[in-house]
Amino acid sequence: MRGSDVTFDELVRDRGAAWLRLAYLLTGDRHLAEDLLQTALVQVYRRWSSAGRAAEPDAYVRRVLVNTLITWRRRRAWWERPTASGALPEGAARAGDSGPTGAAGATDAVDVADDLAARDALWRLLERLAPRARAVLVLRFYEDLDDVTIAAVLGVAPGTVRATASRALATLRTELAVTGTGGAR
Amino acid sequence: MTDLEPLLRRVLAERAADVELQPGLVQRVQAGAGAGPETRRRPGAARWGVVALATAATCTAVVLAVQALTAGPATTVPATVPTAVTTAVTTATVPVSPLIEVPAWPSPSSPGTTTTVPPFAPGPIPLTPGGVTASPDRTRGCGTFATAQPSTPEPAPSPTGEDTATRPPHASPSASGDGRPGDPYAWIALSPPPAVVATMSDLDRVLDGIRFGGYVVDADGRSLTVLVVSGPSSTTAEALARSCARADAPLHVRYVVRGRDLLTGVEQTLAASLPPILAPLVAASGARGGVPVTGIDVGRNRLVLYLSGTLTAGMKKDLWVRYGDAVEVWLADSRTLVEPSPAWLQG
Numbered sequence: 001m002r003g004s005d006v007t008f009d010e011l012v013r014d015r016g017a018a019w020l021r022l023a024y025l026l027t028g029d030r031h032l033a034e035d036l037l038q039t040a041l042v043q044v045y046r047r048w049s050s051a052g053r054a055a056e057p058d059a060y061v062r063r064v065l066v067n068t069l070i071t072w073r074r075r076r077a078w079w080e081r082p083t084a085s086g087a088l089p090e091g092a093a094r095a096g097d098s099g100p101t102g103a104a105g106a107t108d109a110v111d112v113a114d115d116l117a118a119r120d121a122l123w124r125l126l127e128r129l130a131p132r133a134r135a136v137l138v139l140r141f142y143e144d145l146d147d148v149t150i151a152a153v154l155g156v157a158p159g160t161v162r163a164t165a166s167r168a169l170a171t172l173r174t175e176l177a178v179t180g181t182g183g184a185r
Numbered sequence: 186m187t188d189l190e191p192l193l194r195r196v197l198a199e200r201a202a203d204v205e206l207q208p209g210l211v212q213r214v215q216a217g218a219g220a221g222p223e224t225r226r227r228p229g230a231a232r233w234g235v236v237a238l239a240t241a242a243t244c245t246a247v248v249l250a251v252q253a254l255t256a257g258p259a260t261t262v263p264a265t266v267p268t269a270v271t272t273a274v275t276t277a278t279v280p281v282s283p284l285i286e287v288p289a290w291p292s293p294s295s296p297g298t299t300t301t302v303p304p305f306a307p308g309p310i311p312l313t314p315g316g317v318t319a320s321p322d323r324t325r326g327c328g329t330f331a332t333a334q335p336s337t338p339e340p341a342p343s344p345t346g347e348d349t350a351t352r353p354p355h356a357s358p359s360a361s362g363d364g365r366p367g368d369p370y371a372w373i374a375l376s377p378p379p380a381v382v383a384t385m386s387d388l389d390r391v392l393d394g395i396r397f398g399g400y401v402v403d404a405d406g407r408s409l410t411v412l413v414v415s416g417p418s419s420t421t422a423e424a425l426a427r428s429c430a431r432a433d434a435p436l437h438v439r440y441v442v443r444g445r446d447l448l449t450g451v452e453q454t455l456a457a458s459l460p461p462i463l464a465p466l467v468a469a470s471g472a473r474g475g476v477p478v479t480g481i482d483v484g485r486n487r488l489v490l491y492l493s494g495t496l497t498a499g500m501k502k503d504l505w506v507r508y509g510d511a512v513e514v515w516l517a518d519s520r521t522l523v524e525p526s527p528a529w530l531q532g
Contacts, residue, residue, distance in 0.1 A: 012211045020210075021201035030204060038210065042217040119196045122189075126196075141190065142197040173189055 006057065008048050012041065015058055019065060025138045026069050028127040036072070040065040062143075063153045066135045118176065125175045133168035136161055327387050327429035377406050380434040384409060387429040396422035408435040415440045491515045501529035 006014075016037075023033035023040075044051050044061055054060045126134055132154065139150045147165075151158040377385070381402065388400050388411065396418050400411040411426040413419050423438050430436035492514055496504075504512050505525060514523040 009211050012214070016210050017204075017206040020206045021204045024204045025197055025201055033204070034207070038213055038217060041210070041214040045214050045218045118192065119199070122192060122196050123200060137193065138197060141194045142201060169189060172193070176189070 008045055011057055011061075015061070019061060022062065022138065022143065023065055023069075025142055026066065026131070026135055028123070036065065036069055040068045043068070059149075059153070062139075063155075066139075066153055067155070069135065070131050072131075121176060121179050122172065125172050128175075129168055129171065133164050133171075136164045137168050140165060327391060377402055378433065380431050381407060381409060384429055384431055384434040384436065388426070391425060391429055397426070400426075403437070407433075408437060410437040410439050412439050412441045489513055489515065496523060498529075498531075501525075502531075505529035 019041075020033060020037050023037045024030055027033045027036055040061065043064055044057075051057060051060050126137070129137070135154065136150060139145045139153060140147075145153070147158045147161045151161045154161065385400070385402075388409070392400065392411070396414055397412060400409050402408075403410055411423075413422045413426060419440060426438060427436060490512065493516070495516070496514060504514070505527070508525070510525045512525050514525075515521070516523060
């Protein structure tokens with residue numbers, strides 16, 4: 001979709017939900033994601049005369065979104081946001097309390113609980129990553145972008161993207177092993 | 186043992202699926218953007234042109250300010266004139282006396298400003314032997330200038346304001362009762378020594394309009410008298426003024442009560458020019474601290490009299506003969522203005 005073919009309203013209507021999901025994955029907080037998306041879109045809207053002519057307005061907005069997040073991270077204490085408590089997620093608790101009666105059912109329930117716990121732990125670990133590292137992982141594993149495109153979004157070299165992704169994945173593996181919830185390889 | 190990357194994809198997909206876009210995002214963005222999208226970016230050349238223009242204007246302003254600060258004494262005036270008393274010296278258009286006085290109460294419709302002419306020729310200020318090495322300011326005074334001359338301040342004027350020992354400020358030599366009446370331009374021939382001129386320049390920079398009533402060149406033309414307004418800070422003000430004294434430009438200090446002393450001089454000067462028949466009627470203005478108010482409205486070139494009682498036919502005739510329509514009378518009792526009329530000539 002070329003910018004010259006679409007208005008700002010149409011673009012937001014078509015892609016707004018996807019951008020909000022991306023913002024949520026980048027921030028880990030729903031309200032913060034809405035703020036991030038709105039801030040980014042305000043910037044895009046003010047430059048729409050040039051942004052609208054971009055070959056890929058969607059990619060342009062994505063880039064503004066990520067860079068706005070990194071700018072936020074530089075300007076204020078990102079870690080001020082309260083984190084979730086150490087309690088098990090509701091889904092895990094329900095799964096554990098569902099009470100399968102047979103031995104096989106008990107084993108399945110434990111597997112489900114472990115899986116939920118691992119996913120929840122992974123989500124929490126994602127929140128602790130640096131914004132750039134988190135953005136690399138989100139763009140690679142959620143948006144399915146290649147390293148070159150991710151590098152263009154972040155304004156860095158592709159090699160930096162690969163190194164950042166490698167370090168972030170290593171950190172996640174290490175942390176999951178420490179918590180004993182993942183055992184991911 | 187689970188592979189991390191599929192787990193990561195799954196986690197991200199699950200979390201993202203929980204998010205729904207609330208309606209009204211476009212409206213919120215447009216409201217946040219304020220005036221709307223930028224329709225045209227300013228060319229870089231235009232931006233730099235604006236910056237260059239602003240820089241040039243700033244530099245010009247700074248240069249002009251520096252020139253104004255370092256320029257010689259363009260004019261010599263009292264540091265301030267009370268708002269109620271606008272008095273100055275002029276050399277033109279005033280046939281009666283060089284004294285100019287605009288009464289503040291009762292207020293005739295006269296302009297609030299008067300013109301001032303320096304009583305010396307402008308030009309470069311030669312440095313005195315002591316040298317002028319620093320610009321004085323109103324906080325520290327003239328600093329390291331020549332040693333101040335010993336000068337005993339004159340006592341504060343009597344409550345009646347009848348202080349005639351010193352010529353009042355702004356009064357010209359001819360108006361000071363020095364035996365040369367009728368020659369308001371005689372002072373033009375006076376040319377203060379360079380040291381006096383330099384001291385005057387320093388005083389212009391140091392004296393403020395709150396603690397000082399200005400300064401005058403003494404009759405000998407070689408010394409100055411600074412008028413310090415009596416008040417809580419008069420001692421500090423005196424020290425400040427004395428710091429500007431030079432060895433060859435003695436400086437005296439006279440304490441004044443703002444407004445009253447200035448008007449006292451004006452009244453005394455004009456008294457001689459008034460018709461004798463009017464002398465008993467010269468009133469004392471309560472607004473002026475009980476000082477008789479007479480003067481010349483320089484803006485309209487009119488003689489202003491503040492009188493008590495009632496003008497008799499003889500008084501009016503005398504006034505008309507002497508001043509014509511160039512006189513106006515404020516009556517103290519009724520606070521009314523009496524405009525001159527040709528009918529006054531009839532008696």
